[in-house]
Amino acid sequence: MGIWIQISPGADKPIYIQVAEQIAEAIAKNQLSVGDKLPAVRKLAAELVINPNTVARSYTILEQAGLVTTKTGSGTFVADPKLRSSDAADLNLLSERIDTIIARGLNLGLEPENMVSLFKARLEGFVKKQESEIK
Amino acid sequence: MRFLMLVRKELRQSLPWLLLGAVSLMAIAGCILWLQVRYSIYDSYDSYRSTSRYFDITRHPPLQAIGPVLLITSLALGLILGIQHFWMPHFKQTWSFLLHRSVSRKTIFMAKLTAAALGFVMSLGIVWLALYFYGYHSANVPAPPVLRVFVEGCIFMMLGLVVYLATAVTGLSTARWYTTKIFPLLFTPVVIVATVCQWKLAGAFAVIIVGVVILLSQALEIISNREF
Amino acid sequence: MNDIVLETKGLTKYYRRTLAVDHLDLKIPRGSICGFVGRNGAGKTTAIKLILGLLNPTTGSSTVLGCDSAELKPSIRQRIGYVTEGHRLFRWMTIGEIEKFQRPFFPKQWDGKFFTDMIDYFELSRKRKIKHLSNGQRAQVSLALALAPHPELLIMDDPTLGLDAAIRRQFLEGMIGLITRQGKTILFSSHILGDVERVADRIAVIDKGVLRANCSLEQFQKAVKKVMLSFTDSVPAEIDIDGLLHCRRSQKELELVLVGADEEQITAWAQKSGADKHQITKMTLEDQFIEYTAPPDHKKLFQWEEL
Numbered sequence: 001m002g003i004w005i006q007i008s009p010g011a012d013k014p015i016y017i018q019v020a021e022q023i024a025e026a027i028a029k030n031q032l033s034v035g036d037k038l039p040a041v042r043k044l045a046a047e048l049v050i051n052p053n054t055v056a057r058s059y060t061i062l063e064q065a066g067l068v069t070t071k072t073g074s075g076t077f078v079a080d081p082k083l084r085s086s087d088a089a090d091l092n093l094l095s096e097r098i099d100t101i102i103a104r105g106l107n108l109g110l111e112p113e114n115m116v117s118l119f120k121a122r123l124e125g126f127v128k129k130q131e132s133e134i135k
Numbered sequence: 136m137r138f139l140m141l142v143r144k145e146l147r148q149s150l151p152w153l154l155l156g157a158v159s160l161m162a163i164a165g166c167i168l169w170l171q172v173r174y175s176i177y178d179s180y181d182s183y184r185s186t187s188r189y190f191d192i193t194r195h196p197p198l199q200a201i202g203p204v205l206l207i208t209s210l211a212l213g214l215i216l217g218i219q220h221f222w223m224p225h226f227k228q229t230w231s232f233l234l235h236r237s238v239s240r241k242t243i244f245m246a247k248l249t250a251a252a253l254g255f256v257m258s259l260g261i262v263w264l265a266l267y268f269y270g271y272h273s274a275n276v277p278a279p280p281v282l283r284v285f286v287e288g289c290i291f292m293m294l295g296l297v298v299y300l301a302t303a304v305t306g307l308s309t310a311r312w313y314t315t316k317i318f319p320l321l322f323t324p325v326v327i328v329a330t331v332c333q334w335k336l337a338g339a340f341a342v343i344i345v346g347v348v349i350l351l352s353q354a355l356e357i358i359s360n361r362e363f
Numbered sequence: 364m365n366d367i368v369l370e371t372k373g374l375t376k377y378y379r380r381t382l383a384v385d386h387l388d389l390k391i392p393r394g395s396i397c398g399f400v401g402r403n404g405a406g407k408t409t410a411i412k413l414i415l416g417l418l419n420p421t422t423g424s425s426t427v428l429g430c431d432s433a434e435l436k437p438s439i440r441q442r443i444g445y446v447t448e449g450h451r452l453f454r455w456m457t458i459g460e461i462e463k464f465q466r467p468f469f470p471k472q473w474d475g476k477f478f479t480d481m482i483d484y485f486e487l488s489r490k491r492k493i494k495h496l497s498n499g500q501r502a503q504v505s506l507a508l509a510l511a512p513h514p515e516l517l518i519m520d521d522p523t524l525g526l527d528a529a530i531r532r533q534f535l536e537g538m539i540g541l542i543t544r545q546g547k548t549i550l551f552s553s554h555i556l557g558d559v560e561r562v563a564d565r566i567a568v569i570d571k572g573v574l575r576a577n578c579s580l581e582q583f584q585k586a587v588k589k590v591m592l593s594f595t596d597s598v599p600a601e602i603d604i605d606g607l608l609h610c611r612r613s614q615k616e617l618e619l620v621l622v623g624a625d626e627e628q629i630t631a632w633a634q635k636s637g638a639d640k641h642q643i644t645k646m647t648l649e650d651q652f653i654e655y656t657a658p659p660d661h662k663k664l665f666q667w668e669e670l
């Protein structure tokens with residue numbers, strides 16, 4: 001797999017969330033393309049030295065979010081984004097993350113308008129980068 | 136296969152002590168015998184009258200002096216092997232490793248006992264055999280080797296095994312001193328004295344067998360109690 | 364195949380008058396890695412020895428792989444790997460000799476190549492005597508001996524005590540390597556909660572011989588919470604919230620450690636008691652364990668004095 005997963009036990013999030021989020025990020029950044037096969041649960045568990053059940057849970061979360069699909073016997077593959085549908089749980093998670101960023105920004109003393117422009121700039125840059133990579 | 140591996144392990148572990156026992160016996164007893172034979176410092180067989188109630192072994196000139204040496208070496212070796220097999224695992228904390236095994240605890244005990252018995256035969260037994268023949272061969276004694284004397288030497292070695300079993304019982308028992316441990320301490324000297332006091336070989340064997348049976352059943356019971 | 368690999372019922376052990384293990388009711392399902400945690404002297408080693416039938420319980424029973432621990436058949440013992448406390452092995456043997464010794468006791472299962480590979484990986488020579496090995500190297504040999512027969516149940520008694528981080532990681536790798544095979548189960552006692560957090564999916568907490576928790580790791584981590592509350596007026600005198608483990612007060616702040624309370628209950632209580640702000644702070648597993656096993660009125664060793 002072309003991505004590097006780093007886990008830290010005892011961090012804010014449980015390990016299975018860390019793994020799921022890092023894979024999700026890799027998919028978003030196009031480090032993993034549609035149809036790419038994720039490593040087998042056991043293999044990833046052995047590499048990261050974590051419980052295979054933890055990896056299995058991460059994959060389940062990703063599947064529930066529509067980011068990956070599991071074909072019994074073959075493995076877990078990155079799903080087609082067009083077939084995804086985000087649901088309330090996804091949006092909740094996203095909202096929480098946005099809250100964290102907002103809190104950070106306000107703590108730093110940024111004005112709300114500055115934060116919005118910052119966000120817009122980053123979003124545009126991100127989309128541009130994705131499009132250039134697809135080409 | 137597993138039993139043999141256990142016996143092999145115990146024997147291999149005891150090898151230094153077995154060698155030491157054999158060499159000591161050979162050296163001390165051999166010296167005494169050699170001196171006796173060389174300087175003919177014994178009375179002739181005919182003139183020797185036994186007035187003691189003790190073992191015949193002290194009656195036969197060439198082997199007269201080394202009887203006690205053989206007895207003491209046997210008892211010492213029994214004690215040392217008993218300590219090595221049953222006390223050291225407590226100090227080195229290796230009981231857990233040894234006892235979690237796909238054989239019963241009784242089998243593990245019997246393997247240790249078998250190794251001790253084989254050890255006696257291989258070390259002291261062979262040396263005693265050599266001394267026995269040397270004693271008769273070199274002596275100016277108009278008498279053929281008396282088998283009884285050899286058997287008496289073997290009985291001394293069996294007393295060593297009795298001491299081994301007694302040491303095993305004290306080592307296995309986790310009870311306080313004034314309960315299970317005191318029994319072997321008192322019982323063993325009684326067995327030893329009772330054996331050497333016998334006139335007849337049959338009597339000596341009987342005493343030893345009784346002693347061994349009692350100590351062995353105690354040991355097997357304690358090891359099955361799973362107190363450690 | 365039985366779903367429950369290990370079960371104890373009311374397992375109790377007295378050493379003369381000291382209670383070492385107090386009515387332990389433990390259940391471990393197949394396929395799990397259970398972290399057995401407790402303070403020094405809490406009774407972990409005694410419990411493990413009782414489970415393995417190396418000790419006689421005072422009362423209660425224990426069943427391993429469907430067999431009573433008091434009468435563990437040799438055929439069952441063959442399926443259980445055991446790493447003893449302190450990794451005590453026969454010091455006079457060489458590594459090669461101890462492998463030769465161990466082999467016949469696992470006639471069909473012993474994986475000689477696996478053992479050799481591990482020993483080579485640890486850069487140990489088969490001719491080295493165990494007494495010449497360091498603690499860490501002896502632990503490595505102990506691990507290789509336990510894993511070579513690919514046991515169905517692996518029980519490890521504080522396997523990483525006193526070992527450096529690299530060797531601790533090797534133990535974790537060995538455990539994950541085993542668990543990825545079908546149908547294996549691991550029970551390990553540990554003081555290193557970071558390791559438990561990493562590889563365990565179940566946790567059993569023992570405190571003074573009593574089993575205080577036996578659940579999935581996630582449940583435990585979700586259950587033990589620390590809540591910080593601040594008040595403009597004074598802190599309430601009575602704390603009547605369910606599941607209170609500890610509370611620490613200062614003039615305007617209150618720190619509560621709770622077990623089993625969910626967010627709604629906490630919010631409701633915070634409002635009821637008139638707190639301005641409240642926040643559930645994240646606890647590491649180590650924090651949670653310390654709070655969970657601390658006595659009710661425990662204070663920190665050094666108190667900060669306001670000057």
